[in-house]
Amino acid sequence: MANVKIFTDSTSDIPRELTEELNISVVPLKVHIDGESYLDRVTLSPSEFYQKMGVVQELPTTSQPSPLDFAEAYREAIQEGATEIFSIHLSSALSGTYQSAMLAKAMIEEENPDVKIITFDSKTVTYAAGIIVVAVARAAKEGKSLEELVSLAEKVRRTEGLAALVDTLEYLQKGGRIGKAAALVGSLLNIKPIISLNDEGEVYPIDKARGKNKAVSRVFELLQEKVPAGPVSAAILHADRREQAEEWLERVKSIYDVKEGLIVEIGPIVGTHAGPGTIGCLVVPLEL
Known part of the structure; x- marks a missing residue:
């Protein structure tokens, strides 16, 4: 039986209790504030960020994970037994994050021909993407197939x-x-x-x-x-x-x-x- 692992990025803004409960892996983006770099929701919480926004000298900037960041995360999941990966990300019109995940998919599938990876462009952001991830993760726990998970993601996105x-x-x-x-x-x-x-x-x-x-x-x-x-x-x-x-x-x-x-x-x-x-x-x- 396939072992499906669900991935997303930190812009999906899923509350931590849900990512832990549903075993969702989150690859963080970075935010750069006054010369310092932070991992989104890892080394900088939302409340800490808004405190800093009140006193910053310049508008913060952001950067996407690299393909290697995703590849490393996918490899770890495979080592833990994942045979299929469904990776859901913020709109490709807003960030290159989805493209990084696509490049990582090509790398990992070449290394592991038996592993199937699907990357999904949510065409949205924050918890509008996160709610797709949560619905898919719940369905994966119920044993739904990868094809059924893709269909569900498309339906939530559409409705x-x-x-x-x-x-x-x-x-x-x-x-x-x-x-x-x-x-x-x-x-x-x-x-x-x-x-x-x-x-x-x-x-x-x-x-x-x-x-x-x-x-x-x-x-x-x-x-x-x-x-x-x-x-x-x-x-x-x-x-x-x-x-x-x-x-x-x-x-x-x-x-x-x-x-x-x-x-x-x-x-x-x-x-x-x-x-x-x-x-x-x-x-x-x-x-x-």
């Missing part, structure tokens, strides 16, 4: 709804994740941009609203347009906005039949590009 508010589009624009023209939206008086990811995995502003309260209401309207009422898994993603995230979780519970609801801290990598104060809601429909 999930994500909308987020950023305090400013400045960070996304400076990091090259969004164009200058789009960033101008956020500079208008009291206009709150609402962002998501398109089918190509690119960040884009899906709407805007004047004032915070209207913007929050619009976030939930957009989610309801994407995901109909019914049983769902939901997560509130936040960059140093825990209290607000708790309010959002209660709000999503008033709209949907939430079977599993999480509050997830956006980690240093995504936080570098989205900026402190970002908050979003993720909803995934569940079959009855």
Whole structure:
């Protein structure tokens, strides 16, 4: 019987208790702050990162794992008995991480012809990718085949709804994740941009609203347009906005039949590009 090992990268922002419970291996990206380099969520926690963001001299930068980083992680899994590897990563439109995993796959499959590796571009980021990983890891524990896991990953990616508010589009624009023209939206008086990811995995502003309260209401309207009422898994993603995230979780519970609801801290990598104060809601429909 095949022994499937699930991999992801640290931008999936999966809470540690879930990665441990489901035996998910996480390959970290790096964040560079004022001349110091840190491993995302390994040597720098989200809370430590947001503290540093308040006093940094320059905007932090980020870098992806190398193919050798992935190859080493895959080799370790194979030594521990893995015969199949499913490696799920953030959007290739936002980072070269997926490409690094692809190069590592080619290296390892040449070394180990009996091992099958599938790399999967989630076309999204933070826990919108993480919830795909978690669903796949749970299905793997139930003994689902690699083909069934790929089908499940595609389904979650296709049906999930994500909308987020950023305090400013400045960070996304400076990091090259969004164009200058789009960033101008956020500079208008009291206009709150609402962002998501398109089918190509690119960040884009899906709407805007004047004032915070209207913007929050619009976030939930957009989610309801994407995901109909019914049983769902939901997560509130936040960059140093825990209290607000708790309010959002209660709000999503008033709209949907939430079977599993999480509050997830956006980690240093995504936080570098989205900026402190970002908050979003993720909803995934569940079959009855």
